[in-house]
Amino acid sequence: MYEKITPPTVGAKITFKNGEPVVPENPIIPFIRGDGTGIDIWPATENVLDAAIAKAYKGKRKISWFRVYAGDEACDLYGTYQYLPQDTLTAIKEYGIAIKGPLTTPVGGGIRSLNVALRQIFDLYTCVRPCRYYAGTPSPHKTPEKLDVIVYRENTEDIYLGIEWKQGSAIGDRLIKFLNEELIPATPEHGKKQIPLDAGIGIKPISKTGSQRLVRRAIKHALLLPKNKQQVTLVHKGNIMKYTEGAFRDWGYELATSEFRQECVTERESWILGNKEKNPNISLEENAHEIDPGFDSLTPEKKAQIVKEVETVLNTIWDSHGNGKWKEKIMVNDRIADSIFQQIQTRPDEYSILATMNLNGDYLSDAAAAIVGGLGMGPGANIGDSCAIFEATHGTAPKHAGLDRINPGSVILSGVMMLEYMGWQEAADLIKKGLGDAIANGQVTYDLARLMEPPVEPLKCSEFADAIIKYFG
Numbered sequence: 518m519y520e521k522i523t524p525p526t527v528g529a530k531i532t533f534k535n536g537e538p539v540v541p542e543n544p545i546i547p548f549i550r551g552d553g554t555g556i557d558i559w560p561a562t563e564n565v566l567d568a569a570i571a572k573a574y575k576g577k578r579k580i581s582w583f584r585v586y587a588g589d590e591a592c593d594l595y596g597t598y599q600y601l602p603q604d605t606l607t608a609i610k611e612y613g614i615a616i617k618g619p620l621t622t623p624v625g626g627g628i629r630s631l632n633v634a635l636r637q638i639f640d641l642y643t644c645v646r647p648c649r650y651y652a653g654t655p656s657p658h659k660t661p662e663k664l665d666v667i668v669y670r671e672n673t674e675d676i677y678l679g680i681e682w683k684q685g686s687a688i689g690d691r692l693i694k695f696l697n698e699e700l701i702p703a704t705p706e707h708g709k710k711q712i713p714l715d716a717g718i719g720i721k722p723i724s725k726t727g728s729q730r731l732v733r734r735a736i737k738h739a740l741l742l743p744k745n746k747q748q749v750t751l752v753h754k755g756n757i758m759k760y761t762e763g764a765f766r767d768w769g770y771e772l773a774t775s776e777f778r779q780e781c782v783t784e785r786e787s788w789i790l791g792n793k794e795k796n797p798n799i800s801l802e803e804n805a806h807e808i809d810p811g812f813d814s815l816t817p818e819k820k821a822q823i824v825k826e827v828e829t830v831l832n833t834i835w836d837s838h839g840n841g842k843w844k845e846k847i848m849v850n851d852r853i854a855d856s857i858f859q860q861i862q863t864r865p866d867e868y869s870i871l872a873t874m875n876l877n878g879d880y881l882s883d884a885a886a887a888i889v890g891g892l893g894m895g896p897g898a899n900i901g902d903s904c905a906i907f908e909a910t911h912g913t914a915p916k917h918a919g920l921d922r923i924n925p926g927s928v929i930l931s932g933v934m935m936l937e938y939m940g941w942q943e944a945a946d947l948i949k950k951g952l953g954d955a956i957a958n959g960q961v962t963y964d965l966a967r968l969m970e971p972p973v974e975p976l977k978c979s980e981f982a983d984a985i986i987k988y989f990g
């Protein structure tokens with residue numbers, strides 16, 4: 518079945534039931550070491566995960582690691598250009614849950630991202646990237662402890678689908694001609710716009726299905742959070758890209774107010790309900806005026822539309838959500854993408870789950886990780902309905918590769934997410950405690966050591982893993 522790899526002889530398969538993993542006591546879990554600093558980070562991660570499981574379950578539970586290959590080391594084993602061998606895909610499909618280090622993607626040409634390919638092949642449509650602060654972590658931000666957000670990034674669509682044409686290519690030129698001469702003139706709203714003849718072209722598909730399944734998972738996650746964090750913010754650039762990013766917002770609200778009607782309230786609904794609670798005699802027009810500051814300057818049609826919106830909200834959810842009941846629901850709001858980058862810095866404690874599309878989520882997860890200490894502190898998970906692959910937010914950081922100095926925290930915390938996903942909470946908690954205490958005691962790698970005041974002597978990557986284990990307690 519496998520060409521060049523052999524599964525462990527001890528251990529059992531993880532299976533999936535109704536989208537959730539069913540985990541045996543001794544699961545076989547494939548891992549990809551990764552390119553660049555993967556060589557340093559993976560051994561440190563495996564060490565910490567194994568130690569936590571051994572301590573938490575005293576031998577009753579154990580992971581049987583199954584080494585599979587991707588990236589440069591796959592080419593070494595399987596031959597030139599064999600970046601993502603069939604063996605690796607077969608193993609991940611068979612065993613259901615995998616964890617990986619970072620993989621290199623060349624810029625401007627060459628192979629397309631192996632990381633993105635894995636997400637698409639296994640339909641891992643949800644990328645979950647929590648950004649929370651561990652006390653004592655140095656940060657460029659004054660109040661990093663106020664940020665506790667989870668980026669929910671759609672993981673299979675958007676420009677990451679990778680459908681694009683190079684400037685000057687025959688098909689790219691044909692497409693531009695077709696758009697300029699036929700499709701754009703046939704769409705009156707585009708006026709006399711034309712695509713420059715020397716442009717490269719990329720396609721940005723955002724589907725209703727893809728958007729709603731992502732938002733569905735985000736809302737389900739919000740339901741599990743403490744009341745004060747039960748909020749989902751739809752992040753989009755829908756003012757500019759109306760039919761992709763704007764549609765994502767609309768589909769998100771549609772899902773929240775249909776499938777999760779009893780559990781959710783939208784921000785605008787909360788204003789309408791709140792206005793009536795403050796003033797039970799408020800008219801529909803006065804209420805509409807209150808929720809739209811620019812109401813007076815709107816066209817009569819737009820005014821009528823907002824009055825209708827107020828009426829519909831009061832008619833449909835006053836009984837279930839009114840009289841303050843909405844305060845117990847999940848708040849669903851939306852923010853424009855550029856604004857959210859400043860909001861997570863100026864008003865970090867106002868946000869919880871940030872649900873967004875692929876490109877926004879990519880940018881946002883690096884930015885949020887920076888606030889809580891940098892890319893060494895940014896874990897992640899790619900989750901689908903019958904497979905999950907855990908990986909950090911960061912890349913291969915090639916200049917640090919092989920020096921035993923990089924921070925393994927993000928992949929270790931991705932391992933924590935994996936343990937939590939498996940239901941092995943006790944082991945996950947030990948690692949979070951160990952990592953938190955190591956940082957609080959100034960035992961950190963170079964990236965955090967250089968920011969600490971006073972500066973501390975950095976630990977090696979492997980030493981940081983040992984410190985985490987020491988602080989399990």
Ligand SMILES: NC(=O)C1=CN([C@@H]2O[C@H](COP(=O)(O)OP(=O)(O)OC[C@H]3O[C@@H](n4cnc5c(N)ncnc54)[C@H](OP(=O)(O)O)[C@@H]3O)[C@@H](O)[C@H]2O)C=CC1
Nearest residue numbers: 619620621622623632892893910911912913914923924964
């Ligand atoms: N999922 C994946 O596998 C991903 C792969 N990539 C790929 O990785 C390659 C390199 O990408 P690049 O843009 O340099 O981004 P990287 O995330 O690899 O690194 C950029 C910088 O971030 C800091 N950093 C990254 N990881 C860590 C860590 N574990 N601990 C501490 N600091 C860290 C380092 O900063 P400093 O040097 O200042 O300390 C590093 O130089 C590219 O080929 C890219 O496509 C990128 C992102 C995700």
Ligand SMILES: O=C(O)CCC(=O)C(=O)O
Nearest residue numbers: 621622630632633879910
């Ligand atoms: O695949 C890559 O090389 C980059 C992906 C990336 O930046 C991410 O998923 O955050």
Ligand SMILES: [Mg+2]
Nearest residue numbers: 879880883910
């Ligand atoms: Mg990224």
